[in-house]
Amino acid sequence: MSKSLQAIRGMNDILPEQTPAWRYLESTFARLMDGYGYKEIRLPILEFTELFARGIGEGTDVVDKEMYTFADRNGESLTLRPEGTAGCVRAVLEHGLTGGGQVQKLWYTGPMFRYEKPQKGRYRQFHQIGVEVFNLPGPDIDAELIVLTWRLWQKLGIADAVTLQLNSLGSSEARATYRDALVAYLQERFEQLDEDSQRRLTTNPLRILDSKNAQTQAVLAEAPTLADYLDDESRAHFEGLKARLDAVGIAYTLNPKLVRGLDYYGRTVFEWVTDKLGAQGTVCAGGRYDGLISQFGGKPTPGVGFAMGVERLVLLLETLDRIPAELGRPMDVYLCMFGEEADVAGLALAEKLRDALPALRLAVNAGAGSFKSQFKKADKSGALFALILGENELSQQRIGLKSLRSDDEQELVAWDELTTRLQERLSQQIPADRERE
Structure with a gap:
């Protein structure tokens, strides 16, 4: 394999x-x-x-x-x-x-x-x-x-x-003078330095100052300090x-x-x-x-x-747990649609909602599916509400609005009233639900 x-x-x-x-x-x-x-x-x-x-x-x-x-x-x-x-x-x-x-x-x-x-x-x-x-x-x-x-x-x-x-x-001149003094000090103590510091002594001696090796730091305790130069x-x-x-x-x-x-x-x-x-x-x-x-x-x-x-x-x-809870805020609404005509009308309706409510988090079901499977997806999305659009709703130009986080009865809302009603329901629900996240 x-x-x-x-x-x-x-x-x-x-x-x-x-x-x-x-x-x-x-x-x-x-x-x-x-x-x-x-x-x-x-x-x-x-x-x-x-x-x-x-x-x-x-x-x-x-x-x-x-x-x-x-x-x-x-x-x-x-x-x-x-x-x-x-x-x-x-x-x-x-x-x-x-x-x-x-x-x-x-x-x-x-x-x-x-x-x-x-x-x-x-x-x-x-x-x-x-x-x-x-x-x-x-x-x-x-x-x-x-x-x-x-x-x-x-x-x-x-x-x-x-x-x-x-x-x-x-300045570069001051560092050069200090470097010479540091190298002279460390060369006399070369055998006490760790392997990395021994290598750096000829390539980049200032880096020895921040060595994590305890023995090397002990050697540096009496070394010249840059502040003096x-x-x-x-x-x-x-x-x-x-x-x-x-x-x-x-x-x-x-x-x-x-x-x-x-x-x-x-x-x-x-x-x-x-x-x-x-x-x-x-x-x-x-x-x-x-x-x-x-x-x-x-x-x-x-x-x-x-x-x-x-x-x-x-x-x-x-x-430190400093990441704001609202970063993980799930969807506001999940749109369930049943049938080809509902799929087409639902997509157009969803985009009108996005135009009217730019901050709305709206997921549109894709891949069709039964009523049960779509509601399972809606619940898994974390959305507060589901919108339901099937043949009956389509013929009446209405849509079902159902809370996914309470036992409230589903209501039927006319398409031209949906934006206003959705705003009302979200304003009632979001502070109570989302503050607990």
Whole structure:
């Protein structure tokens, strides 16, 4: 027997019972971005591999171990995007969106791909919501990005479950000086480092700071700190950011070991973390990357952004029971029809109802069926009412209206009175029934 077809490991189907929570998160975020004046950009999931090698950085775990890279039929090396910032920067450069100092406030959403060990909240195909801002160099825009994420947590009802961590990586020159000091310190203690940290010492030593290995963290306890190497301009920028967050009343923790996993960050970096999801605690992360556009051949252009994991946020909403009950609200009405003529008339009648009542949740029976089978479908749909249209009702231009959630008698309603009567019955029934869901 041939092997049954199934999804690739770490690439999951999002089933119909799960998508309402996703739509809730995505629509809440989209409305928030409209309110802050950000515009959506839609980006391809495939890019030339060089984009990520240059942008994310050779020696990073993402580029070295996690990318899905292959040659196309022309021999070009292509990669499924492992993150969104590099592609967004490519797009604004290609289309001249930042020329002449134009400010761009952009957001996007979609799947990303990394080859890593799948676990709860961490998958090989995962989804992100990202925001990127260009040509604003000050701490004011850094603060705005953090404030709008804080506003999102409030709207989602999870503000009490996430905390903000901040750090400044300083200028590239300051980081280079600090890197030399850190490497010198760790080389003297090389044998005490875990295997990953030993490898990173020559490729990406700052990533050692957020190692999860307890022995390595013990070694780092006496290591030089980045804060001691910050340049004056970066220090002033960071103080400006903290002052704005203090003014709004957003609490934060300074984390000197927060460096992020991608080479392009400088100055502000931040993460929103939770202790409700076990090991996968980061739900949103970002920072400033002022040198990235020039790294891609453009003119020096300030940039800052963040990304949040949709799977983790949905999991957090589910864990905290913060998904609104009305997302699972079933149908209002199920239309049962018996006979070919009733099918034709019923379809037309249903569309008139939709025109008159745009918010109506109306399911129309398809596939014919007996009275018993159609009523079984109506009940299973969760609808409050059934509409019954058969030969007798058709000849009288009436329709049966029957409550599926009470013992009320069925009533016959003239077609031209159906909209009004249905509104009346729904207004009586929905508050009582739906509030209990």
